[in-house]
Amino acid sequence: TRARVNQYLHFHHNWTRRLSEELMAPHVIVAVLDQMRGVESLSHIVERAIAPDKLARGRKTAQHVAGLIEAGYFRDDARYLCTPEPTIADIACYEEAAQLRWAGLFDFEGFPKLTCWLDSMQELPFHHEVHLYNTTLGDILSEPNTQERMASAMSACLAALAGCGVHVPG
16 A cells, blocks of 8 residues: 555646646636746746646646546556555646646546546535635636735635644745
């Protein structure tokens, strides 16, 4: 079990993480793009954000990564990636994948095991509170992201976490 979880976490760094880098980030950072221009260390992020084919390229990556996860991790009738119960592997993967659905960027149609898993992850304790930033920010494809939307989403999330007794230094 430990080996499967570790294997997934290594896979995550080079593959699943690309969902954020190549599809989510270019659409989120449009709100702060002007502040990023001219910062050499951020030039690769800016290039992705202004690329005219960023959605198509990102969706192609998501299609590939989703296929790898669907075929490689959901064995038989497994409900979670590596074990019968959720592990850190599921949490790491979920954070990259679920945000694409909330943002309207990728819906995982054609990946029934992955879709079922995404739905079951929503049943975990405190799911709503932890993900309120993403769900409040919502669809950033049809309504491009703004600093105001980001601030509102962050305020809603911090208030929900505080309601659960989580103090976030600010």
